[in-house]
Amino acid sequence: MILVTGGLGYIGSHTIVELIKNNYEVVVVDNLSNSKREVIDKLKKITGKDIPVYINDLCDKKALRQIFQDNIIDSVIHFAGFKAVGESVEKPLMYYRNNIDSTLTLLEVMEEFNCFNIIFSSSATVYGSPKSLPIKEDFPLSTTNPYGSTKLFIEQILKDLYTSNNKFNITILRYFNPIGADESGLIGEDPRGIPNNLMPYIVKVATGELEILSVFGDDYDTVDGTGVRDYIHVTDLARGHVLSLKNQNGLRIYNLGTGHGTSVLELVNTFEKVNNIKINKKIVPRRPGDIAECFASCDKAFKELGFKAEKTIEDMCRDAYNYVKNNE
Numbered sequence: 001m002i003l004v005t006g007g008l009g010y011i012g013s014h015t016i017v018e019l020i021k022n023n024y025e026v027v028v029v030d031n032l033s034n035s036k037r038e039v040i041d042k043l044k045k046i047t048g049k050d051i052p053v054y055i056n057d058l059c060d061k062k063a064l065r066q067i068f069q070d071n072i073i074d075s076v077i078h079f080a081g082f083k084a085v086g087e088s089v090e091k092p093l094m095y096y097r098n099n100i101d102s103t104l105t106l107l108e109v110m111e112e113f114n115c116f117n118i119i120f121s122s123s124a125t126v127y128g129s130p131k132s133l134p135i136k137e138d139f140p141l142s143t144t145n146p147y148g149s150t151k152l153f154i155e156q157i158l159k160d161l162y163t164s165n166n167k168f169n170i171t172i173l174r175y176f177n178p179i180g181a182d183e184s185g186l187i188g189e190d191p192r193g194i195p196n197n198l199m200p201y202i203v204k205v206a207t208g209e210l211e212i213l214s215v216f217g218d219d220y221d222t223v224d225g226t227g228v229r230d231y232i233h234v235t236d237l238a239r240g241h242v243l244s245l246k247n248q249n250g251l252r253i254y255n256l257g258t259g260h261g262t263s264v265l266e267l268v269n270t271f272e273k274v275n276n277i278k279i280n281k282k283i284v285p286r287r288p289g290d291i292a293e294c295f296a297s298c299d300k301a302f303k304e305l306g307f308k309a310e311k312t313i314e315d316m317c318r319d320a321y322n323y324v325k326n327n328e
C-alpha cells in the first residue's frame with residue numbers, strides 16, 4: 001500500500017492516476033487546505049477505483065497513527081505542504097510550522113510503524129540562482145524565500161535521518177515547473193484566487209476570468225528578454241514518481257524536468273497557437289526574487305531511473321486549457 005500525502009492536490013492526484021495504472025494500492029491523506037473533495041470522484045472516474053481517503057492534517061499525530069494502524073503502508077509519497085512563494089514571505093511562521101511540523105510528524109509515525117520508504121516532493125527552488133545551466137543535482141543549494149527554505153530544511157532533515165538510520169530509503173525529487181493536466185480533462189491545476197504561477201494565470205486570462213497577463217520583465221539576458229523555465233507536463237512528473245518507487249535504494253536525489261527552457265513569451269505564443277485563442281498581455285517590471293533562466297540536467301534521472309519526459313509544450317498548453325474548459 002502506498003500512502004500519498006496531499007493526494008487530492010495537483011501533483012498528488014496525477015501521481016495517483018499513474019500509481020493505479022501501475023497496479024499499486026493507494027491510500028490518501030489530505031486536509032483539503034489546497035484541494036477539493038470532488039477530486040476523489042474524479043479519480044474514481046479515471047481509475048475505476050475507490051481510493052480510501054482520510055481527511056486529516058498530517059500534524060495530527062493520533063489521526064496519522066490510525067492510518068498506519070488501518071493499513072500496511074510500504075512507502076509514502078509526501079506531497080502535502082503549502083507552496084505559494086509570495087504567501088510564504090508574508091506568513092513565514094505558518095509555512096515553517098505547517099511544512100516542517102507535518103513532515104516531522106509523518107517521519108516519526110513512519111519509524112514507529114517500521115515504514116522506511118519515502119519519496120519527498122522537493123523543488124528546483126532549492127538551487128536559488130544557479131551558477132550555470134543546465135542545473136545538476138550536486139549544484140550548491142540556497143533559497144530566497146521561506147517556502148523554498150522549508151523544502152531545503154526538509155531535505156536536510158531527511159539526509160540527517162538517513163545518516164541516523166539507513167534502513168530508510170529516501171528519494172528527493174526536485175520538480176522544475178509542472179504544468180498541464182491529465183488527458184481526461186477531469187483533474188488539473190485548480191489554484192484558489194489569483195494564481196501566482198504563469199500557466200494558471202494564462203488559463204484564467206483565456207477563460208476571461210482575469211483580464212490581462214502581466215509579463216514580469218522583458219529585460220533579462222534570455223532568448224527574448226522574458227524569464228525562461230523548464231516546464232514539465234504533470235503526467236510526466238507523475239511517471240517520475242512511479243519510477244522512483246520502483247527504484248528506491250538508500251538516499252537518492254533527482255531533478256524532474258525536461259532539460260529544455262521555454263520563455264514566458266514562447267509559452268504564451270504556444271498556448272495561443274495550440275488553443276487558437278488570443279491572450280491579452282502587457283510587459284511590467286520584474287517580479288522581485290525571480291531568476292532569469294532555469295532548466296534541468298536530467299541525465300541522472302534517466303541513467304538511474306530510466307526517466308525521460310515525453311510530453312511537449314504543445315501538449316501542456318492543450319491539456320491545461322482542456323481541463324479548465326471541462327470544469328468551467
Ligand code: WQD
Nearest residue numbers: 083123125196197198199201214215216227228229264290
Ligand atoms: C514562471 C515564469 C515569472 C506569473 C515557482 C516556485 C517553484 C514552483 C513553481 C512550487 C517566471 C513569469 C509568472 C505571471 C509572469 N512552485 N510569470 N507572469 O517562479 O519559476 O517557480 O512556481 O513548488 O518552487 O518558485 O514559476 O510560474 O511563478 O513563473 O511573467 O503572472 O513566468 O517571472 O519567469 P517559478 P512561475
